[in-house]
Amino acid sequence: MSSNILEIKNLSKYFDNFTALKDVNISVKEGEFISILGPSGCGKTTLLRIIAGFLQESEGDVLIEGKSMKGIPPEKRPVNIVFQSLALFPMMNVYENVAFGLKRQKLPKAEIKKSVLDMLSRVGLQGYESKQINELSGGQKQRVAIARSLVMKPSILLLDEPLSALDRKLREHMKVELKELQKEIGTTFIYITHDQSEALVMSDRVAVINKGLIEQLDTPHNLYNNPKTGFVAGFVGENNRFEVASRDGQKVVTKHGWQITKPDLDFEPTLMYIRPEAFIVDPDESMKGVEVFEADITTILFDGANTKMLVKPEGKDEILIALPQNAKFQALKQGDRVKVAVAHENIKCYKE
Amino acid sequence: MENNKKVFYILLAPVLLWLVFLIIVPHIELLISSFKPNSGDGFTLENYSAFFADKIYWKTFINTTLYAIGVTLLAFVVSFPIAFYLTKVVSRKYASFLTLLLLIPLWIGELVTIYGWVTLLGDNGVINESLKFIGLIDKPLPLLYNNISMTIGLLYMSMLFMIVPIMTTLESLDDAMIEAASDLGASKWTIFRRIVIPHSMPGIINGSIIVFMLVIGDYVAPNILGGKSSLWFTEQIYNQFLSTFNWSQGAAFGFLLLGISSITIWMALRLSGQKLDKVGE
Amino acid sequence: MIRSLPNSTGYKYGFRVYVALFFIFLLLPLIAVSALAFNDSSAITLPWKGFTLDWFFANTDDRVGLFADEGLLTSIWISIQTAFAMALLSTIFGTIASLLFDKFNFRGKGLLYFFAIAPLVIPGVILGISILLASTAVGGEIESIFGVDAEIFSPGFWLVVIGQFSFGATYAMLLVSARLKKFDHALEEAALSLKATGLQSIWYITIPFLKPAIIGAFVVTFLMSFSNFNTTIFLVGSDPTLPVDLYSRIKFSSTPVLNAVSFMIVLSVSIFAFINLIINRNKK
Numbered sequence: 001m002s003s004n005i006l007e008i009k010n011l012s013k014y015f016d017n018f019t020a021l022k023d024v025n026i027s028v029k030e031g032e033f034i035s036i037l038g039p040s041g042c043g044k045t046t047l048l049r050i051i052a053g054f055l056q057e058s059e060g061d062v063l064i065e066g067k068s069m070k071g072i073p074p075e076k077r078p079v080n081i082v083f084q085s086l087a088l089f090p091m092m093n094v095y096e097n098v099a100f101g102l103k104r105q106k107l108p109k110a111e112i113k114k115s116v117l118d119m120l121s122r123v124g125l126q127g128y129e130s131k132q133i134n135e136l137s138g139g140q141k142q143r144v145a146i147a148r149s150l151v152m153k154p155s156i157l158l159l160d161e162p163l164s165a166l167d168r169k170l171r172e173h174m175k176v177e178l179k180e181l182q183k184e185i186g187t188t189f190i191y192i193t194h195d196q197s198e199a200l201v202m203s204d205r206v207a208v209i210n211k212g213l214i215e216q217l218d219t220p221h222n223l224y225n226n227p228k229t230g231f232v233a234g235f236v237g238e239n240n241r242f243e244v245a246s247r248d249g250q251k252v253v254t255k256h257g258w259q260i261t262k263p264d265l266d267f268e269p270t271l272m273y274i275r276p277e278a279f280i281v282d283p284d285e286s287m288k289g290v291e292v293f294e295a296d297i298t299t300i301l302f303d304g305a306n307t308k309m310l311v312k313p314e315g316k317d318e319i320l321i322a323l324p325q326n327a328k329f330q331a332l333k334q335g336d337r338v339k340v341a342v343a344h345e346n347i348k349c350y351k352e
Numbered sequence: 353m354e355n356n357k358k359v360f361y362i363l364l365a366p367v368l369l370w371l372v373f374l375i376i377v378p379h380i381e382l383l384i385s386s387f388k389p390n391s392g393d394g395f396t397l398e399n400y401s402a403f404f405a406d407k408i409y410w411k412t413f414i415n416t417t418l419y420a421i422g423v424t425l426l427a428f429v430v431s432f433p434i435a436f437y438l439t440k441v442v443s444r445k446y447a448s449f450l451t452l453l454l455l456i457p458l459w460i461g462e463l464v465t466i467y468g469w470v471t472l473l474g475d476n477g478v479i480n481e482s483l484k485f486i487g488l489i490d491k492p493l494p495l496l497y498n499n500i501s502m503t504i505g506l507l508y509m510s511m512l513f514m515i516v517p518i519m520t521t522l523e524s525l526d527d528a529m530i531e532a533a534s535d536l537g538a539s540k541w542t543i544f545r546r547i548v549i550p551h552s553m554p555g556i557i558n559g560s561i562i563v564f565m566l567v568i569g570d571y572v573a574p575n576i577l578g579g580k581s582s583l584w585f586t587e588q589i590y591n592q593f594l595s596t597f598n599w600s601q602g603a604a605f606g607f608l609l610l611g612i613s614s615i616t617i618w619m620a621l622r623l624s625g626q627k628l629d630k631v632g633e
Numbered sequence: 634m635i636r637s638l639p640n641s642t643g644y645k646y647g648f649r650v651y652v653a654l655f656f657i658f659l660l661l662p663l664i665a666v667s668a669l670a671f672n673d674s675s676a677i678t679l680p681w682k683g684f685t686l687d688w689f690f691a692n693t694d695d696r697v698g699l700f701a702d703e704g705l706l707t708s709i710w711i712s713i714q715t716a717f718a719m720a721l722l723s724t725i726f727g728t729i730a731s732l733l734f735d736k737f738n739f740r741g742k743g744l745l746y747f748f749a750i751a752p753l754v755i756p757g758v759i760l761g762i763s764i765l766l767a768s769t770a771v772g773g774e775i776e777s778i779f780g781v782d783a784e785i786f787s788p789g790f791w792l793v794v795i796g797q798f799s800f801g802a803t804y805a806m807l808l809v810s811a812r813l814k815k816f817d818h819a820l821e822e823a824a825l826s827l828k829a830t831g832l833q834s835i836w837y838i839t840i841p842f843l844k845p846a847i848i849g850a851f852v853v854t855f856l857m858s859f860s861n862f863n864t865t866i867f868l869v870g871s872d873p874t875l876p877v878d879l880y881s882r883i884k885f886s887s888t889p890v891l892n893a894v895s896f897m898i899v900l901s902v903s904i905f906a907f908i909n910l911i912i913n914r915n916k917k
Contacts, residue, residue, distance in 0.1 A: 052822075054822055073825075074822070075826075075829060075831075076828075079826070080827065081822070081823065081826040083822070083823055085817055085819050087819035087823035089824075091842065101829070104827065104828050104829045104830075105828060148823075149826070149827070356831040358831065359832055360733075360736075360737050360739070362832065363733040363737070364739075366730075367729060367730045367749070368745075370726050370730070370799070370802055371745060374795065374799035375749075377767055378760075381767040381770055382762065385766045433648070434655055437652050440636065441635060444636075448910065448913070448914075449910065452907070452909070452910050456902055456903055457662075459906070460895075460899055461856075461859065461862075461898070462860060462862060462876075463860065463876045463879040463883070464860075464879070464894075464899070465662055465663065467883050467891060468662025468665055468666035471666050471678060471892070474678050476678035477665075478661075478678075527636070531637060531638060561754060562753070562754075565755070566756075569756020569758050569759065569863060571758060571866075572862055586756075586758050589758055589762065590758075590866070593765070599762075603762065606758070606759050610759045613754070613755075628750065628754070
């Protein structure tokens with residue numbers, strides 16, 4: 001038997017004529033923080049609901065701690081969910097919410113009390129026991145929802161976009177908090193999200209799902225730097241996307257007529273991606289392994305440290321380029337002609 | 353929740369008990385009884401042929417149906433402005449109070465309110481006595497025991513069931529839509545015809561169906577407020593069951609009443625493209 | 634034409650006059666019937682012969698007031714008992730039905746739902762006679778097979794309760810369903826995820842959420858039962874409910890004691906309604 005805490009094997013799910021998941025395989029080690037990342041409707045919530053037992057798989061199997069979960073109802077599985085809406089019980093206070101699951105297991109009252117208070121203090125909510133749910137802030141509700149699940153000591157905690165209801169600032173903060181909490185308690189987290197930044201910041205590994213298929217399961221670093229498919233390249237992080245019309249030897253020609261050299265291509269690409277930060281403005285003459293071209297600046301998009309510009313090389317393509325805000329580039333303005341370089345390895349080509 | 357078979361059966365059992373034994377079986381029994389002779393067993397069409405043979409039966413049947421449709425239309429005409437006023441015109445401060453006032457007669461019940469009309473409309477009733485007092489008349493007007501008093505009673509006991517569903521649909525009509533129409537130069541009449549009425553159509557249909565059913569099936573208002581000539585088909589059913597004890601004949605009449613009200617409701621749903629599911633909302 | 638738009642004076646006052654006339658039409662019978670309960674006369678009509686409380690308290694040969702009228706008091710008590718039993722049954726079954734139709738998809742669901750809402754469009758008289766016919770048939774069968782008189786199947790208290798319940802459950806179901814639509818189903822899944830069983834999650838989470846609607850359904854079905862005549866008349870035994878008693882008295886022997894009963898009903902419904910209004914105000 002493997003030592004994986006969760007094993008998803010050849011999992012498929014069909015709804016009538018619609019294929020929600022197709023042949024999904026994922027192995028998760030104990031204590032890992034895994035994100036399932038994909039656009040809405042990609043099947044990630046279906047996957048979560050199958051793991052939790054709210055839906056039944058059409059084909060394949062889910063193994064938790066080496067045991068098949070076929071036919072096992074949600075209440076008998078060693079997993080708990082933090083819901084997107086949090087689903088805190090509005091008719092109960094904080095203590096009763098966190099104690100709810102333990103009470104169903106008919107544990108002694110004193111033991112329940114100890115576990116609940118202990119868990120509340122771990123999430124920084126000591127003293128909040130008798131507060132009503134509607135008296136809490138967004139972040140506090142978040143922590144109650146997590147405490148309510150963690151107090152059950154699940155093998156795996158499933159989180160269904162729990163940060164999506166929060167405002168931006170709080171979300172940034174909770175990302176860090178969630179990751180640290182997970183490191184501290186060591187429970188395996190499976191985190192569903194459509195927000196690539198949440199996935200990249202928090203996870204040990206990320207599975208990118210599109211149209212029911214796993215496109216790539218990898219570390220955040222690899223996902224960003226070496227996307228295996230055009231979809232991943234386009235979905236994870238900001239990117240320039242070019243439709244490729246033809247290849248002329250080592251030259252790739254885009255649909256809009258821009259040409260750039262990409263050596264060692266052994267297939268006919270249809271798509272090409274180059275990240276905005278892969279471009280080097282005004283490069284040194286001595287740089288090796290780079291492709292240099294000239295372009296006109298059409299727009300400067302000022303955004304402090306994230307300032308970018310749009311440039312037009314020959315043809316009709318527009319390219320987004322990150323523009324570091326140092327003294328060297330501050331004088332650039334619309335209409336200027338600039339020299340730009342990009343390393344060959346940063347030109348990513350795909351065939352779809 | 354694909355897994356919870358147990359919960360499903362626990363919920364299904366009482367619902368089946370209710371619907372099978374109190375809705376389905378009794379109506380089948382109604383149909384069977386209507387083909388039984390008055391005494392003894394067997395199969396007969398005499399209960400239905402009696403209906404067609406006696407003019408008073410089928411004439412009452414047709415009159416009742418047409419009258420019920422008429423009262424339904426009247427209820428709509430009377431109710432719509434009230435529903436509109438309470439949801440869109442009156443200041444919100446008074447709206448909930450007035451709406452509550454509207455519902456009180458509903459909860460008081462038909463018998464008491466119909467009795468109220470008896471005391472109002474009688475020869476020595478409140479209205480005649482008041483008119484006499486101010487010297488407008490010296491002999492009482494014949495207000496009670498005729499088609500007008502019956503219509504008042506039917507309208508009174510049913511119109512709230514028209515107002516409430518229309519109010520529900522009007523509440524979901526965004527005021528901004530009326531403002532936009534007005535801003536674009538539409539007249540009041542156009543706004544009512546093109547925006548308010550179409551939007552409240554589901555409520556109007558729901559209300560009409562309930563009102564029609566209540567009116568065609570009513571007994572108290574025609575029987576207490578109606579005159580010698582105000583024959584209502586339900587009275588035939590009551591007579592068969594409670595005076596002449598010819599239950600089979602009564603069952604046949606009952607089935608005919610159920611038939612005509614179902615057909616009329618079905619046609620209303622068909623013409624409006626609405627579903628029966630929505631009637632309850 | 635609406636609150637936020639300027640209106641012509643004609644429109645505004647025309648509308649007000651119409652609405653005022655409507656409310657007079659609505660309330661006049663209630664006011665008249667209540668006022669005449671205090672008329673010192675044996676007729677249920679004007680003229681006004683002075684104020685009296687005889688029709689509530691007297692117990693003489695020619696005047697029997699409400700609180701001395703055994704018959705009326707009995708029928709009121711029977712109506713209260715009937716309404717309580719009917720409302721309890723309707724609320725329980727209606728709640729169960731709304732949970733069933735909300736949570737599960739199954740073969741024949743559409744048809745079953747059709748039967749569940751059918752009482753909305755079936756005249757009460759039809760429900761009355763068909764339940765009478767069916768229960769008489771079943772009672773007759775039981776008598777001929779077992780030789781016992783199955784009392785529950787002959788007209789009387791329980792048959793009235795059952796007959797009224799047949800449509801009361803529909804209204805309870807619709808009232809509970811309306812609130813159930815606002816229920817976040819993730820709450821139930823959260824309970825399951827926290828290891829509650831299916832029934833526990835309904836009991837601890839769904840039912841408490843539905844509580845206001847369940848109470849509302851109880852009140853509504855109680856009032857429906859209390860004022861029902863059309864179905865009840867066919868199923869009633871030797872002890873009439875209040876509406877049945879009122880009907881025969883209006884038809885055959887009306888005295889102002891009927892006004893006294895009516896006044897009490899008008900009064901209690903109004904008090905109840907205004908308490909309700911105040912509670913709702915305070916909630917907002």
